Amino acid sequence: MRPVLVYTASRIGLFLVTLGVLWIIWPINLFVLILASFLVSGIASYILLSKQRDAVSARISNKIDQPKPQD
Template identity: 40%
Template sequence: MKEFVVYTVLRIVLFLASFGVIIGVMALAFDGRYHLFWAVVLSFLVSGVASYFILERQREAFARRVETRAAKAAAAFEERKAREDAD
């Protein structure tokens, strides 16, 4: 599950980075004032769209890992089912 941890950590870092940038821009635009709720909402949106493009390689690695594990589980299930039918 290393791929899951890497992808999740990178998503969190991307969110925190976008949150920092948005807070900074809001503070500059509104004389040092910002609205925390809108900063969080905008950060989720920006980091979500950015992660789609920036973290594509990590997302693909995670998907391949999940697919491999699912194929192994399905093969093991079919093997047990075949042994049960043979009895």
């Protein structure tokens, strides 16, 4: 469960940092600012969080591939 929490916390943190930086640089309508933050943080997370994303993928794949206990 740890890789999932680390990845999720990293994504949220990256979004908040992006929102704060964009607010300082470009103080406009809040809705537009949130949309821009989603876009920028999504692109940044694709590049910056690849190791965490791979860890989450491996964790989910291992969980799916485990044999289920028989009744």
